[in-house]
Amino acid sequence: MSDTDKPLVLVVDDEAAQRALLSYNLQAAGFRVLTAGDGEEALLVAVESPPDVILLDWMLPRVSGIEVCRQLKARAETRQAAVIMVSARSEEGDRVRGLETGADDYIVKPYSVNELVARVRANLRRVRPVAAGQVLKAGDITLDGERHKVSRDGQDLHLGPTEFRLLGALMERPGKVWTREALLDRVWGRDIHVDTRTVDVHIGRLRKALCAHGGADPIRTVRGAGYAIG
Amino acid sequence: MSDTDKPLVLVVDDEAAQRALLSYNLQAAGFRVLTAGDGEEALLVAVESPPDVILLDWMLPRVSGIEVCRQLKARAETRQAAVIMVSARSEEGDRVRGLETGADDYIVKPYSVNELVARVRANLRRVRPVAAGQVLKAGDITLDGERHKVSRDGQDLHLGPTEFRLLGALMERPGKVWTREALLDRVWGRDIHVDTRTVDVHIGRLRKALCAHGGADPIRTVRGAGYAIG
């Protein structure tokens, strides 16, 4: 139940001891953790159950971390995950190459566990504020990312999964006008073949849910542009 | 629709791999991307559909990047685009020569994709503030590109999509007198066949909207030339 809500971190490292250490600490910090011992396994696992954050060791047997990162960023299921490259070297060249392939952050060994967890949190908050369990507010609407609950004026509301994610996206930046394409990217995932009008329908359902106990429509339609909240 | 709103970036590089990498990352960052493999192609493409930002490799076959830049800055269609020169060398001399020919920015290989995207964004803010989500002010009028909101003296105003874009164009350069043709290019998009008088009508509607809550007409008509704001 509340287990599926927790952010999912994938740890990719060829040393079992390292995997165990990170896994333990990350779980203690409230994340679900998957592990993989090499690049191929990492790709399989990541596609199977797409993580929110991926800790990727630079040195991997067979397939290099850099290549894994490239492939992760090329797949629809894993593209929006935050990738943190972990490296034993500190050369600037590697750093540059790591970021070039699309890594979102970079951490150099040796590091403290606290620092690592902090980095994971920071990236998570950036990529998935709702999944990070933050509480968002816009006007009289409150969205609890941890409990997956939405309330208006104290009244709890019932939303479907898609409506919840849609509202989450809108509330990440109250006032910002999202195009339908941007919302499809954010809520449905990239290159999912879904008609852009589907957004309209779900906005309609979301509106109905938000106004179930009365109150004005909090969602603003901007003709020719998209939708915004607040 | 919202597609026309997205900023357009032209990538000029003779290496296909480089073009693909940049293209992918820029698209992921929300830009539309065109590519060209040499200087001649770049000029053709740029005139055909004028980009907002041009990434121009220094080393190009046949025509040098510096020459392409000069020609781009000499043409009306591409003059207002931001040109970012990309160079493998780091000599100060080249940098100076690059900026002398009219390049707006300069980036040296190797660079991280994040850095590059940041540079593109920065230049875009200068060239296309509204699409970049900037907030523009002219007198007592405020236009918020991200929220698609216009207010005067604190009062929110309601504008149609075309009026919004029209006001955006005018406010990007307060005081500048725009010809009707220039506004048609900018607001309606080129290769749209629309009567130039249509501009007048929309200026009229815009005026009405801007003065809905009182205040003087902020738009100045320059007889025989066009319109300006501020």
Add this chain to the structure above:
DNA sequence: GGGGCGCGTGACGGTTATGTGACGATGGTT
């Protein structure tokens, strides 16, 4: 002063974007 020209503007028909109810498909649960 008169004519020409450029501009402002109200009206109007056509087009487009959006709201919304209905429907079948899907997958999980009892």
Add this chain to the structure above:
DNA sequence: AACCATCGTCACATAACCGTCACGCGCCCC
């Protein structure tokens, strides 16, 4: 197996918006 919730698509209605026209006015130049 039947039920329930949710999803994506479609079709239709409607309201907002657009582009054009026509008319009238004021400015400018002769």
